[in-house]
Amino acid sequence: MLRALRNQTQSIFFKCFLVLLICGFALWGVGDLTGGSKGKSVLSVENQTISIEEALNEINRARYILPDRPSLEDVIKNGMHKSVLNKLEQQILINEEANFLDLNVPLSEQMRLIKEEKAFKDPLGKFSQNKFIQSLKNAGLSEEKYLDTIKTESNFKQLSMPIMNNDYYSKKIIKKIIDWQNEVRDIEYETFKILNQSEIKKPSDDVLKSFYKKNKKSYEIPITRDIKYLEIIPSYFEDQIIINKKQIDEKYEIEKLNYKIEETREILQITTQNKIKAQEFVDLIKKGENFNELAKNKFNLSETDTKLGFLKKSDLPLESSNIIFNGLLNETLGPIKTKFGFSIYKIINISPEKQSNYEDIIKDIKKKLIKELSLEILFEKLDEIEDLIAEGNNIEEIAKSDIFNKKISVRNINKISKEGFIYSYDGNTIFLDKKPEFIKNIWNTEVNELSEIFNLNDDNYYIIETVNQNNSENPKFNLIKNKVFDQWLKKELIFKTKEKAKNIVESKNNNLLYKSSLKRNDKALGNTKDQYLITKIFEIENNKIEYIMSADNLFAIKVIKTRTDNYKFNKKTFNDLNLSFSKSFLNDISNYYVQHLASKHKLQRNYKELENYFVNEQNS
Numbered sequence: 001m002l003r004a005l006r007n008q009t010q011s012i013f014f015k016c017f018l019v020l021l022i023c024g025f026a027l028w029g030v031g032d033l034t035g036g037s038k039g040k041s042v043l044s045v046e047n048q049t050i051s052i053e054e055a056l057n058e059i060n061r062a063r064y065i066l067p068d069r070p071s072l073e074d075v076i077k078n079g080m081h082k083s084v085l086n087k088l089e090q091q092i093l094i095n096e097e098a099n100f101l102d103l104n105v106p107l108s109e110q111m112r113l114i115k116e117e118k119a120f121k122d123p124l125g126k127f128s129q130n131k132f133i134q135s136l137k138n139a140g141l142s143e144e145k146y147l148d149t150i151k152t153e154s155n156f157k158q159l160s161m162p163i164m165n166n167d168y169y170s171k172k173i174i175k176k177i178i179d180w181q182n183e184v185r186d187i188e189y190e191t192f193k194i195l196n197q198s199e200i201k202k203p204s205d206d207v208l209k210s211f212y213k214k215n216k217k218s219y220e221i222p223i224t225r226d227i228k229y230l231e232i233i234p235s236y237f238e239d240q241i242i243i244n245k246k247q248i249d250e251k252y253e254i255e256k257l258n259y260k261i262e263e264t265r266e267i268l269q270i271t272t273q274n275k276i277k278a279q280e281f282v283d284l285i286k287k288g289e290n291f292n293e294l295a296k297n298k299f300n301l302s303e304t305d306t307k308l309g310f311l312k313k314s315d316l317p318l319e320s321s322n323i324i325f326n327g328l329l330n331e332t333l334g335p336i337k338t339k340f341g342f343s344i345y346k347i348i349n350i351s352p353e354k355q356s357n358y359e360d361i362i363k364d365i366k367k368k369l370i371k372e373l374s375l376e377i378l379f380e381k382l383d384e385i386e387d388l389i390a391e392g393n394n395i396e397e398i399a400k401s402d403i404f405n406k407k408i409s410v411r412n413i414n415k416i417s418k419e420g421f422i423y424s425y426d427g428n429t430i431f432l433d434k435k436p437e438f439i440k441n442i443w444n445t446e447v448n449e450l451s452e453i454f455n456l457n458d459d460n461y462y463i464i465e466t467v468n469q470n471n472s473e474n475p476k477f478n479l480i481k482n483k484v485f486d487q488w489l490k491k492e493l494i495f496k497t498k499e500k501a502k503n504i505v506e507s508k509n510n511n512l513l514y515k516s517s518l519k520r521n522d523k524a525l526g527n528t529k530d531q532y533l534i535t536k537i538f539e540i541e542n543n544k545i546e547y548i549m550s551a552d553n554l555f556a557i558k559v560i561k562t563r564t565d566n567y568k569f570n571k572k573t574f575n576d577l578n579l580s581f582s583k584s585f586l587n588d589i590s591n592y593y594v595q596h597l598a599s600k601h602k603l604q605r606n607y608k609e610l611e612n613y614f615v616n617e618q619n620s
Contacts, residue, residue, distance in 0.1 A: 040609050043088055045096045045601040050088050052610055059084045076614055085607070091152065093597040098155035100601070105154040113150055160590070174577050179564045183520050185537060186561040188512040191528070192501040192554040195493050203488060211488045212477050219475055219483070221423045224415040226468040227442055228395050230408065232453070232461040234374040237381065239405055241373045243366060251365045259356040259364075264310040265324060266349035268303070270295055271341045278335035278342040285332045291346050310351060320345065375459055382453055382461060389450050395465040415470060418443055425479045428486075442466060497554050498547045505556055510545060512556055519565065528553065 041049035062084050063075050075081055114120060115127045119135050122128040136146050203211075212219070268291060272278050281298055285291060295301040313321050320336045320343060327333050327347050334344035381403050388398050399408040413432070415423040420432045420439040432439065435456050441464050445451040451464040477484065505512065516525065522534055530550045537557055540546050545558045597603075 042606050042610050043092050044604045045092055047099055048092050048096055050092055055088060055610060058088060090594055093594060093601060093603060094155055094159060095152060096601045097159060097597050103155055103158050105151045110147055110150050174574060177577055181520060182565040182567045184563050184565045185518050185559050187516055187518060188558045188560060189514050190512040190556045192497060195497045200492050208484050208488055209477055212484045216474060219480055222417050222472045224417050224423060224470045225442055225466055226414040228410050228412050228465045228467055230395050230399055230410055230463045234378045234459050236404055237374045237377040238370050240377055241370055243369050247369060248362060248365055251369055255365060259361045261354040262312050263353040264312055264351045265347055266310045267308045268306040268346040268348060269308050270299055270306055270344045273341045275342050278344055281344055282334055291332060385453060395463060425475055426482050494549060501547060501554055501556055505545060512558060
């Protein structure tokens with residue numbers, strides 16, 4: 001049914017219709033009308049209700065339309081059901097407001113929309129009753145329900161018309177934004193190297209403790225876990241592989257063509273639309289004229305302009321490839337008619353077809369065989385490892401088992417958070433260099449349990465053992481003294497560098513060494529590439545000297561003048577900005593409007609029965 005429905009989505013209206021079914025109306029996400037009440041309601045206003053069955057139907061419709069068709073459990077986990085329920089809330093409110101305002105959609109208008117829908121027309125462009133019925137059937141809709149959908153869409157259009165017709169957000173504001181984008185700042189600046197650590201006096205414990213207390217919150221460690229993990233890769237099993245001559249010979253016969261280096265030819269090319277001029281060029285070459293000199297005189301082309309480099313036969317147009325690859329070295333060919341015009345070629349170098357050294361080929365084939373066969377062994381061993389996990393073996397016992405013929409190391413990571421940050425008492429907080437799936441498995445595995453075997457990248461597989469879960473904590477000073485010192489030192493180096501820089505600048509009557517003009521989209525100041533630095537410069541709001549840290553230096557900056565660059569008005573940029581702001585403005589108003597309707601029409605939510613259904617489904 002979904003395939004058939006997708007086949008109907010060529011027309012604009014039917015694309016909108018499909019969006020209605022899945023995601024709701026364009027602005028507020030208003031879904032298709034599921035009128036009537038079946039069983040207990042999950043949503044209700046004075047004159048309308050949406051039953052549990054209807055809500056479930058919409059949730060299923062949303063998940064079935066996705067390529068991977070997630071299970072109901074996955075839908076609940078990723079919150080898709082909340083989006084559907086939100087859509088249904090908006091739908092019932094829009095229709096209730098339409099009833100309140102006594103809006104109606106004439107039957108003639110409904111018929112016009114149906115007859116104009118391309119999906120319902122025959123090859124001659126006329127409305128087809130059969131195509132109409134079949135399309136609705138494919139979409140799982142009755143005629144009545146489809147008409148309700150049209151009514152709902154019309155209600156939406158009528159209610160949103162006052163704000164949807166606002167094409168422009170504000171010309172003055174858009175102009176100011178474009179001016180802001182083209183702002184230029186004339187500045188004076190000077191750079192100062194960060195002081196050496198040896199220039200900073202070692203602090204007492206009291207100084208560090210005071211620093212620790214002021215910044216105590218920054219040392220907090222959230223809930224973390226300590227884990228062990230085992231990485232299982234094909235190379236672990238390479239020593240178990242024995243390759244015989246028959247395997248190598250068979251692989252060689254299959255692969256040998258891949259080791260041929262194809263012939264290439266270095267070519268000069270001139271292409272012109274003038275056949276007479278092209279033929280005159282070739283005639284002069286035959287009389288002994290120099291190709292490059294003629295190209296310069298006749299077509300104003302240098303050798304760089306004409307040189308195509310080394311090309312394979314498949315790189316050339318079909319019209320000329322055979323001619324060029326049958327030509328001789330230093331031969332001029334053409335003119336040849338191609339889709340680009342009349343082309344003249346000169347072959348200036350030929351690199352003949354080569355076959356790789358046999359020994360090198362065999363060596364490479366052995367490597368490929370080892371890789372392929374070790375991967376096959378890995379898959380066999382994964383089954384054995386799963387058996388060991390089922391028998392209750394821990395990760396060290398698996399690593400020491402007969403599955404591996406070599407010592408396999410079990411790695412440890414302590415204090416890793418749900419977000420993938422690794423905390424420690426001594427070092428900096430770092431981010432785990434693994435894919436999200438790895439972190440997900442850490443937190444989906446019970447403490448003192450092993451995860452399932454999972455694949456991350458290529459043919460690398462992992463098992464995780466969750467050893468311990470640590471409560472959130474604010475470590476005591478003695479535990480993190482070294483970390484406190486490191487952070488104190490960084491701040492002290494910056495503070496003392498600023499202090500020294502200020503004294504130097506003041507001694508020169510606040511005159512800075514360099515001048516520059518910066519645009520907001522510049523990436524560097526002088527030799528320093530630092531977008532953060534540029535951003536901070538454009539945040540300065542006075543003409544005083546400001547001190548800004550870059551990655552390696554301290555910058556003293558003074559803004560002399562702020563101006564708008566002379567720019568050419570770009571209508572597309574203006575329209576794009578206007579559209580973006582209009583949509584944002586429209587979304588803000590629409591969200592407020594829907595909240596207002598919920599209050600006005602006393603929307604009642606009863607999601608408890610639906611949640612009970614989800615729980616029962618997950619437990620069944």
